[in-house]
Amino acid sequence: MKKVYLLILCILPSLALCQAIPSNIRAQISAERLSRANFERLDNAIVGMPIPPGQVIGDTYMDSKWNLGSLMISDKNSAIEGYLMKYDIKSQNIEIKTPTGIRVLDVKRVQHLVWLDSLTQLPHYFVNSVKYKMNGSPMVGLMEVMVDGQRSLFKRTVVNSKSPTYVPAMDVGSRDKEYYKKSDFFYNDGENVFEIKSKKRLIESFADLGPDVEKFMKANNLDARSASDLTKVFEFYNSRLTPTN
Numbered sequence: 001m002k003k004v005y006l007l008i009l010c011i012l013p014s015l016a017l018c019q020a021i022p023s024n025i026r027a028q029i030s031a032e033r034l035s036r037a038n039f040e041r042l043d044n045a046i047v048g049m050p051i052p053p054g055q056v057i058g059d060t061y062m063d064s065k066w067n068l069g070s071l072m073i074s075d076k077n078s079a080i081e082g083y084l085m086k087y088d089i090k091s092q093n094i095e096i097k098t099p100t101g102i103r104v105l106d107v108k109r110v111q112h113l114v115w116l117d118s119l120t121q122l123p124h125y126f127v128n129s130v131k132y133k134m135n136g137s138p139m140v141g142l143m144e145v146m147v148d149g150q151r152s153l154f155k156r157t158v159v160n161s162k163s164p165t166y167v168p169a170m171d172v173g174s175r176d177k178e179y180y181k182k183s184d185f186f187y188n189d190g191e192n193v194f195e196i197k198s199k200k201r202l203i204e205s206f207a208d209l210g211p212d213v214e215k216f217m218k219a220n221n222l223d224a225r226s227a228s229d230l231t232k233v234f235e236f237y238n239s240r241l242t243p244t245n
Contacts, residue, residue, distance in 0.1 A: 058179035060090035060159045062142075066097060067124075069115030073105075074128070080105075085115055087126070089159045089181070092141055107142060129156065132193045134186075139193065143186070146231050149238035153230055154186045154193065185230055199224040202233075209240055 069085035071094065072078070084097040092107040113126040125148070129139035139156075147153035162178040186193045187205065196202050199217070202224050203210045216222070216236050222229040 054164050054174070054176045056179070057176050058181075060088055060179055062087040062089055062144075062157055063117070065118055067115040067118050069113060071105075071113040072111040073109050074111035075109055085113070087113070087142060089141065089157060090179075110142065113142060127154075129154075129193075132188060132191055134193050134195070146185075146227065147234040147238065149234065150241050151234065151238060152188050153234040154188070155183050155227060156186060157181050157183045183227070185227070187234070196224060196230065206237055209237060212240060213237055 063086065066084035066086055069083065070079060070081040071085070073080065080096065086095045087093075087107075088095060094105040094107060094110060094113065096103045096105060107128070108130070110128055112128065114123055116123055125145040126142040127145055129141055129143045132139050132143075141156065141158075143154040143156045145152060146155050159179055159181055162180070164174055164177055185196045187196065187202075188194075189205075194205065203214045203217075206213045213233060213236065217224075217229075217233060220229075220232065222233055224230065224233075
């Protein structure tokens with residue numbers, strides 16, 4: 001029995017010492033132990049989830065799906081017909097799906113292109129805009145011909161990008177890179193093209209037929225920012241022009 005009392009008396013000072021250690025000292029001891037830990041081997045430890053990588057939103061194609069097309073090569077005056085095609089606006093290439101793989105053709109070599117939309121089966125016509133000038137400078141890329149006439153209506157689509165805005169230190173912003181497309185409309189006067197920026201300027205460009213076009217737009221509630229409405233406007237305008245020989 002005396003031996004048991006002696007053992008208890010030996011243990012009590014140790015317990016008192018442990019309880020007497022301040023909490024900040026305990027934290028320091030833990031931190032020091034952690035600083036000596038081996039973090040090179042993380043396969044058996046959980047240290048948090050990695051930041052998920054960003055995604056690419058959108059694409060750089062005029063139409064992301066494959067469409068059956070035909071194009072004319074300007075420098076060879078020859079046609080490529082009956083192949084599935086896509087127009088990459090950013091790289092300015094036509095991608096052509098062939099039995100031996102996808103081939104790429106520089107848009108600079110394309111005189112004109114037509115394809116059938118694989119969903120709607122409607123044709124879309126494109127011309128190389130290099131033959132036209134805006135503010136005295138040649139344009140770049142393909143333009144879709146919305147109305148073909150003495151004064152044609154064109155749609156030009158460009159691709160812009162938005163870079164990731166994520167800030168790891170604050171955990172705010174987007175990790176994604178985003179591509180978005182913007183379409184503008186133009187009309188030609190010979191080899192010069194002009195962007196349609198407002199209804200007022202558009203009507204003024206029609207000169208003597210301007211009042212007739214304005215009445216037509218008002219009667220049909222047409223918007224100068226709408227592709228389908230502009231198509232109706234230019235079809236009406238060309239129908240009123242005196243044919244030239």
